[in-house]
Amino acid sequence: MTAAALELDCRGQLCPLPVITLARRIGEVAVGERIVVLADDPAAATDIPAWCRMRGQELTEAAGERFVVRRLT
């Protein structure tokens, strides 16, 4: 597994804040690079994968509070 280019610690934030943070900052990594999002709001388990699907990004890993997103566009 390649290292993530950016890690966003959104623990303690309620949805939609983790998704908003992810959307604002995905531009900081190059296409093909990965972002790690840490989020403990139960809604994040549904909403981060849904964001990836709606915005055409790739969810490469989701385990507990840790989500890994690869920028595709």
Added chain:
Amino acid sequence: MAGVSTRAYLDAASSEPLHPAARETLLAALDSGWADPARLHHEGRTARLLWDNAREVVADALGARPDEVRFTPSGTTALHAGVTAIAAARRRTGSRVVHSAVEHSAVLHAAAVAGEPDEVAVDRLGRVDPGAFAAAVARPGTALAALQSANHEVGTRQPVAPVAQACAEHGVPLLVDAAASVGHEQVPQAWSALAASAHKWGGPAGVGVLAVRKNVRLLPVWPVEEREDGLAPGHPDIPAVLAAAAALQARRAEAADLDARHRGWIDGLRKRIAAEMPDVELTGDPDDRLPHILTFSCLYVDGEALVTALDAEGFAVSSGSACTASTLRPSHVLAAMGVLTHGNVRVSLGRDTAYDEVDRFATVLPGVVARIRAGVGL
């Protein structure tokens, strides 16, 4: 600016205003149906007559026999009583209660009390796979299966007919939660037990219905008395029950017209939102669905802020987003479907809804959402 006169109530799936036919009946029955229907005097027999009359009307609407219909104090108590009493009577077979992941919370709560819940997943549209449901029912130790006729949050219809067939093959009773459908469209006939709620069809709140086929055994797990076979203890609210029956009868006569009207308006609203609003997920089956419900989720938008902003613009809608729930958890329905849970709105139309209200909503919504997004810099 929105004043009182321009309010649009678009939350009929939570509760409908009282149907005019129900109001008239309720007022008359308050004077004639107050006595104890178990008593043998004239007043008691009058109340009993009204109660029986209501039972016949509701039985006819559900495709049941009058003696299969019991009135409960709410749809929730009908589900609690049905799930727990049927499961308890099947204890020798097992304690597993098979249900879809998107049942009403009353079914989930009752299943947890009744025995061992066995949840069947749904697809992105919110529908169970009848094969997967049948496989769960077929496993040994299944006391009961529960499946809604259609989903109360997203409108998707469930495959009740094939599931009922599988349940019959395995000798497992099927409880159908028809609360979202009764009064709006025809309910499938192949059920062992069926639950509904009067305030969803324009009857008064405080009236639920639990119909149970004659061949299904019941064992209430609370103190039992003779009324309603122990399924709904205590003196019934006969005026409310009669008003509920009157509303259902009136509603059945209007159902075809309302269905066509609501179906078209919801189709139009769905298409407009898809065409005019970016980053919105429209949920539920666009075609095989209830006529009057549309649910969607707006990316980057806080559900509570959206409901509050729409309310200020004069629109009453509900939301399945976590921030609008006392538990701070998103709707289990949206989560089970794997669709976006924040920024969620459910629009549901009632018999009084006018096209102008739906049109105004569609016109105002994009600006409200854009304003909230701008507030977070998106």
